[in-house]
Amino acid sequence: MPSASATLHLPADWRDLFALTKPRVMTLVVFTGLCGLLAAPVTLHPVLAFTAVLCIALGAGGAAALNMWYEADLDAKMRRTEKRPLPAGRLDRQTALHFAIGLSAMSVILMDLATNHLAAGILLFSIFFYAVIYTVWLKRRTPQNIVIGGAAGAFPPLIGWVAATGRVELLPVLLFGLIFLWTPPHFWALSLFVRTDYAKAGVPMLPVVAGLDHTRLQVFLYTLPMVAAAVAPWPLALTGAIYGVTAAVGSAVFLVLAIAVWRNRATEPADMKPEKQLFAYSIAYLFILFGAVVADRWWFL
Amino acid sequence: MSSPRPEDEIVRSRQKSASRITAVLLIAFVILTFAITIAKLTVNQ
Numbered sequence: 001m002p003s004a005s006a007t008l009h010l011p012a013d014w015r016d017l018f019a020l021t022k023p024r025v026m027t028l029v030v031f032t033g034l035c036g037l038l039a040a041p042v043t044l045h046p047v048l049a050f051t052a053v054l055c056i057a058l059g060a061g062g063a064a065a066l067n068m069w070y071e072a073d074l075d076a077k078m079r080r081t082e083k084r085p086l087p088a089g090r091l092d093r094q095t096a097l098h099f100a101i102g103l104s105a106m107s108v109i110l111m112d113l114a115t116n117h118l119a120a121g122i123l124l125f126s127i128f129f130y131a132v133i134y135t136v137w138l139k140r141r142t143p144q145n146i147v148i149g150g151a152a153g154a155f156p157p158l159i160g161w162v163a164a165t166g167r168v169e170l171l172p173v174l175l176f177g178l179i180f181l182w183t184p185p186h187f188w189a190l191s192l193f194v195r196t197d198y199a200k201a202g203v204p205m206l207p208v209v210a211g212l213d214h215t216r217l218q219v220f221l222y223t224l225p226m227v228a229a230a231v232a233p234w235p236l237a238l239t240g241a242i243y244g245v246t247a248a249v250g251s252a253v254f255l256v257l258a259i260a261v262w263r264n265r266a267t268e269p270a271d272m273k274p275e276k277q278l279f280a281y282s283i284a285y286l287f288i289l290f291g292a293v294v295a296d297r298w299w300f301l
Numbered sequence: 302m303s304s305p306r307p308e309d310e311i312v313r314s315r316q317k318s319a320s321r322i323t324a325v326l327l328i329a330f331v332i333l334t335f336a337i338t339i340a341k342l343t344v345n346q
Contacts, residue, residue: 048344
């Protein structure tokens, strides 16, 4: 268990509580959840749809806050995260924990009230998966932490779809698979050029444990099934050409960038341009593909 | 009479801000719960 990072007597500032929810990560989570909901063949009442997306955001925020609460000691050791509210000493741990649990509980209760038990159950499981399976169990123990932990971030489109339909179907499962397989190349590209931070904090990320070349190979290898999952909905007739062409072109660019990472032999972060390009592009890639799923569904409506 | 310490002012300002935010969130929660109930009734009709 991490030790308390600071003892404060000031009431919490709302900006620090907001920062606990990792708002930038939440953007992608909310977007993919919204796309899952909009891509479903059932149109939800606008109030219920708004609530479902709000609950996905609250759940993601609660899980992120639980993660920051538990990892305050690690965050204090890394330059990228040392200015977060807990390691910087601007917030006390108990307030952070109460906020995280409150947000998580509220998200699940509201989701159940507004949509259905299955969507609320998957939301609850995704929070548990991120906070316990990934943060507490995997992250400090295995270099495969990102691979299995990636499932936590893959749930939102499935939750959105289930909130609308009440059922789990093939398209949202493939979208789940897409994010699940996208997570390793995305995070390993990042971890290649911030590996010294992870090494300093003692987190067994792949570049720290297995070296740069092995990580680059893994980035390329994981890109292959990710491309297959991205393109699959089109030949399976689950989407139309708008998504199909976007996925094919977008995935081809991803593959080219992954090959560039694989071939790179740089050891200094300053020379890791392909890794930085892949990391930046991978975020845009997910936004574009999920946008295309919705465009496809509404175009052929 | 001595003037309040800067720390006390920060504490008071944060307490005030926390009270306002809590009030807004509670009102929003009540409105949302009411809207969900009405939406569910509409959908089930």
